[in-house]
Amino acid sequence: MNSYALIPEWVSISTLAMLALAILLALFRLMKGPTLPDRIVALDLIAALCMCFAIAYAISSSEVRYLDIAAIVALVAFIGTVAYATYLKKKYL
Amino acid sequence: MISTILISAFMLGGGLFSLLAAVGVIRFPDVYTRMHAATKAPAFGILLLQMAAALYFASLYAIAISLMVVVFIFLTAPVASHSISRVAHLLNIPKWSDTVMDEMEDDPDIPEPEKSGKV
Numbered sequence: 179m180n181s182y183a184l185i186p187e188w189v190s191i192s193t194l195a196m197l198a199l200a201i202l203l204a205l206f207r208l209m210k211g212p213t214l215p216d217r218i219v220a221l222d223l224i225a226a227l228c229m230c231f232a233i234a235y236a237i238s239s240s241e242v243r244y245l246d247i248a249a250i251v252a253l254v255a256f257i258g259t260v261a262y263a264t265y266l267k268k269k270y271l
Numbered sequence: 272m273i274s275t276i277l278i279s280a281f282m283l284g285g286g287l288f289s290l291l292a293a294v295g296v297i298r299f300p301d302v303y304t305r306m307h308a309a310t311k312a313p314a315f316g317i318l319l320l321q322m323a324a325a326l327y328f329a330s331l332y333a334i335a336i337s338l339m340v341v342v343f344i345f346l347t348a349p350v351a352s353h354s355i356s357r358v359a360h361l362l363n364i365p366k367w368s369d370t371v372m373d374e375m376e377d378d379p380d381i382p383e384p385e386k387s388g389k390v
Contacts, residue, residue: 252343
């Protein structure tokens with residue numbers, strides 16, 4: 179149907195599994211994290227991992243439109259992280 | 272055949288680097304070292320995965336959006352981590368007990384942080 183290269187199924191499945199495990203570990207740090215900057219770092223990491231997941235899913239499902247998700251999440255996550263830092267600075271200093 | 276091997280290697284490498292970033296965020300002792308793991312490794316993982324996507328789809332659209340995302344991530348990840356770590360230092364988040372040097376603490380241009388643990 180399409181002319182894309184054939185990727186073995188275990189490659190995409192194991193990549194998605196590694197990314198899911200990474201998101202779980204980052205969620206653990208988000209819940210545990212002793213201070214507020216720890217949680218912000220964990221949220222930043224989760225945004226980056228969601229971008230990775232969207233790209234890997236775009237490859238595994240041969241759908242080029244899913245690459246847009248990564249671009250949008252990159253734009254929003256940067257603004258969000260800087261906004262968290264500015265909020266902390268305004269509130270506690 | 273060649274492209275299959277390259278795309279598979281890039282995908283597995285990107286997933287592995289992202290997993291290593293999460294392991295570093297779990298295992299490292301304080302917020303500054305955690306930020307070191309959480310900022311650099313996923314940027315490299317995104318680079319590898321976007322290279323895999325650009326090779327796989329091989330269209331102008333995919334290559335352009337991959338290039339855009341990679342350039343944007345490599346420009347903004349240091350800015351974001353710098354702003355968080357500066358705020359963490361100003362808030363007196365405790366450092367690891369084996370920390371070797373802290374240039375920000377001795378700098379006379381930076382105001383003395385407040386000595387209360389409010390966060």
